[in-house]
Amino acid sequence: MNAITGAYDWLTTSANWQGEKGVWHRLAEHLYFSGVCLAVACLIALPIALYLGHIGKGGALAVNISNIGRAVPTLAVLVLLTLTPLGEHGDVPTLIALVLFAVPPLLTNAYIGMREVDRAVIEAARGMGMSGRQLFARVELPLAYPLIMTGVRSAGVQVVATATLAAMAGEGGLGRIITAGFNLQNTPQVVAGALLVALLALFVEVVLVVVGKVFDPMRGRTGVAQ
Amino acid sequence: MSGQNCLVTNDWICGEYVSSRSQELIDATVQHVGITAASVAIGVAVSLPLALLARRWRFLAGPILGVTTVLYTVPSLAMFSLLLPFFGLSAALVVTGLVLYSLTILVRNILAGLQAVPEEARDAARGMGYGPLRLLWEVELPLALPALLAGVRITTVSTVALTTVGAIVDYGGLGSLILDGLDTTFKAQVLTASALCVVLAVVADLLLLALQRWLTPWTRVRRIRTNRPARAERPAKVAEPA
Numbered sequence: 001m002n003a004i005t006g007a008y009d010w011l012t013t014s015a016n017w018q019g020e021k022g023v024w025h026r027l028a029e030h031l032y033f034s035g036v037c038l039a040v041a042c043l044i045a046l047p048i049a050l051y052l053g054h055i056g057k058g059g060a061l062a063v064n065i066s067n068i069g070r071a072v073p074t075l076a077v078l079v080l081l082t083l084t085p086l087g088e089h090g091d092v093p094t095l096i097a098l099v100l101f102a103v104p105p106l107l108t109n110a111y112i113g114m115r116e117v118d119r120a121v122i123e124a125a126r127g128m129g130m131s132g133r134q135l136f137a138r139v140e141l142p143l144a145y146p147l148i149m150t151g152v153r154s155a156g157v158q159v160v161a162t163a164t165l166a167a168m169a170g171e172g173g174l175g176r177i178i179t180a181g182f183n184l185q186n187t188p189q190v191v192a193g194a195l196l197v198a199l200l201a202l203f204v205e206v207v208l209v210v211v212g213k214v215f216d217p218m219r220g221r222t223g224v225a226q
Numbered sequence: 227m228s229g230q231n232c233l234v235t236n237d238w239i240c241g242e243y244v245s246s247r248s249q250e251l252i253d254a255t256v257q258h259v260g261i262t263a264a265s266v267a268i269g270v271a272v273s274l275p276l277a278l279l280a281r282r283w284r285f286l287a288g289p290i291l292g293v294t295t296v297l298y299t300v301p302s303l304a305m306f307s308l309l310l311p312f313f314g315l316s317a318a319l320v321v322t323g324l325v326l327y328s329l330t331i332l333v334r335n336i337l338a339g340l341q342a343v344p345e346e347a348r349d350a351a352r353g354m355g356y357g358p359l360r361l362l363w364e365v366e367l368p369l370a371l372p373a374l375l376a377g378v379r380i381t382t383v384s385t386v387a388l389t390t391v392g393a394i395v396d397y398g399g400l401g402s403l404i405l406d407g408l409d410t411t412f413k414a415q416v417l418t419a420s421a422l423c424v425v426l427a428v429v430a431d432l433l434l435l436a437l438q439r440w441l442t443p444w445t446r447v448r449r450i451r452t453n454r455p456a457r458a459e460r461p462a463k464v465a466e467p468a
Contacts, residue, residue, distance in 0.1 A: 003311030070380070071427035073387040075401055076420035079408045083416055161301035168303065168394065169408060178307050182394060187310055194307030198300045205299050 006188025007195060016192075023177070023196065030173040030200065033166070034159045037095055041102035041155060046148070049107045053114020053144065054136050062111035069104030074162050077101070078169040094166040101162045102155040109151025113144030142217040149212035156208045160201045174200060232414065240414035247415070250403070255422060257317075258399025261392065262385045262430070265321050269328030269381060270374075276329065277336035278362075290333060298330040302391040310395070320392035327388060328381040332374075339373025340366055372445055375438040379431055386427040400426075 010016055017023045052058040077100065081093035117140050125139045167175025177193030180186075213219070232240035244251065276294075280287040300308075305323045313319035343366050351365045367374075390401025398405065400419040407415035439446065 067383070070384045071387060071424055071431075073390040073401065073404075073420065073423050075390045075393065076404055076416070076423055079404050079416050080420060082408065083411060083413055157299050161303075164301040164303045165391065168391075168405060175301075175303055178303055179394070181307075190307045190310055194304040194310075197304035198308065201299050201301055201304070202296065 003187045003191050007191035010188045010192040011195070016189075021176070021180070023174075026172060026174045026176055027196070027200070030160070030163050030175075033091070033094060033098060033163045033173060034156070034204070037098035037163075038102055038152075038156055038159050040095075041099045041106055041159070042152065044099070045103045045106035045155075046110055049110035050114060050136075050141070050144075050148075053111045054132070054140060056115065059111065059115065062108050066104040066108040069101060074101055074165050075168060078162075078166055082169045091171065094163070094169070094171045097166070098159050098162050102159045105154035105158060106151045109154070110144065110148045113147030113151075114140055116147070117143045145217055146212075149208070149216075153205060153208045153212070156204050157201055160197075160204050164197050236411070236413050238413045238417045240418075243414040244418060251418065251422070254400045254403050254419065255426070257397070258386070258389055258401075258423070258426060261317060261320055261324070261389050261397065261399055262382065262426075265324035265385050265389075266328060266378060266382050268321065269325045269332050269385075270378065272325060273329055273332035273336055276333050277340060280333070280337055281340055287337070291337075294329040294333055297326045302327075302388050303394060306391060306394055315395045315397075317392075317397040319395055320389065320397045323392075324385050324388055328385060331381050332377045335373045335377030335380075336370060339370030342373065343369045368442075372438065372442050375434065375441070379434045379438070382430050382434060383427045386423060386430060390423060 015022075019025065049062065052062065074097065078093065078097045081087065081097055084093070086092050086096070121139060121143070122135065125135050130138065163173045164175035164178070167173055167179045174193060174197050177196065178190055181189030181191075181193055233242050233246075276290055280290045297305075302323070305326065306319060309319045309322055313322060347365055347369060348361065351361050356365065390398050390404060392398035393401035393405040396402060400423050403419035404416050404423075407413070407419065
């Protein structure tokens with residue numbers, strides 16, 4: 001396979017890693033966009049989802065929003081935002097699109113996590129005299145944590161994928177190496193860029209799994225309970 | 227000539243665009259539907275044997291589910307790009323990428339559906355002399371059908387959206403119009419094509435829902451039958467033996 005060895009050559013050429021169009025700069029852009037937007041999306045979606053889950057309302061919203069997120073093409077939103085007056089402000093359309101597509105998995109998973117906490121456990125906590133706030137912080141949140149982190153993980157992967165697509169709408173990030181490769185009809189560069197993007201997505205997924213395990217409030221507890 | 231004004235002023239909503247480029251829109255929509263339908267159909271055809279393999283040999287279940295999950299993590303643009311050396315700039319590239327994505331949800335759903343078949347149903351069929359193939363075809367698959375079709379609905383909706391990314395190799399259906407509209411800053415084209423994508427996804431979902439109801443009438447009958455008496459006979463339930 002010429003393209004595979006070509007991609008290897010492309011990746012091992014140090015000139016391709018340096019400069020404004022080099023891998024390091026594109027990777028930094030990609031991580032910066034993804035990180036900021038994931039954080040913003042968490043700040044927006046998690047409080048809403050946790051509150052709605054705590055009071056037990058808005059289930060239809062939480063479920064439908066992820067269906068809508070699935071049906072709306074990312075590329076369409078990126079291009080539409082770029083053509084609005086927002087497009088004159090550089091990165092703003094990309095940042096908005098990234099946040100928009102990170103919100104549905106966060107919202108849906110956190111809400112379902114809160115609702116799926118065993119009703120008997122909640123009633124036991126109430127019976128012990130816990131206030132609403134104590135119930136939320138000491139019972140619901142720790143038990144909903146695994147699904148909340150599943151949401152963060154899918155949102156993270158989604159953000160990395162959307163940031164890649166942003167290159168098709170003329171933005172930076174690692175996707176730019178791919179689109180530039182297509183424009184130059186340089187298949188090895190396309191494959192090399194795609195490998196980098198795929199590895200980054202897997203890396204982000206693994207990191208978020210590890211982070212989720214490290215901060216698990218129930219870590220080590222199950223052993224004691226048994 | 228107020229009709230042509232919207233093309234000159236580059237409005238978002240432009241009736242003149244839709245009427246003057248209707249053939250272009252129809253062609254793109256046909257391509258979009260074709261790519262989506264082919265991907266989902268091949269996806270089901272590949273997922274079914276994979277799910278059966280995973281069920282037959284437990285040690286294969288882990289690797290099959292693991293690989294399909296990893297495939298799902300790969301961003302769409304990277305997926306299509308990685309297939310470029312194998313398929314070149316072709317519709318086959320887009321369809322292959324979309325099939326690989328569809329496997330994650332389809333294999334999981336089919337497997338869950340098959341595993342949820344009640345053991346009594348299997349025993350009864352075996353007792354009636356059903357062989358393994360007839361058991362699969364006449365008992366297990368029909369009972370797993372609701373789960374399979376639920377997976378097909380999810381996959382179809384996300385495939386309609388993902389097909390747009392095929393624009394990178396010029397086989398993106400409506401996505402090609404969207405990308406083209408970006409290069410020429412043609413707002414009406416971008417908005418019309420984007421709206422058509424969402425309409426396609428919604429229509430496909432509703433059609434599949436109708437298909438699901440038509441193919442699995444028993445799921446509705448059972449729900450109606452158990453719901454009504456349950457409400458009326460609730461007090462009696464306490465007395466029922468466990």
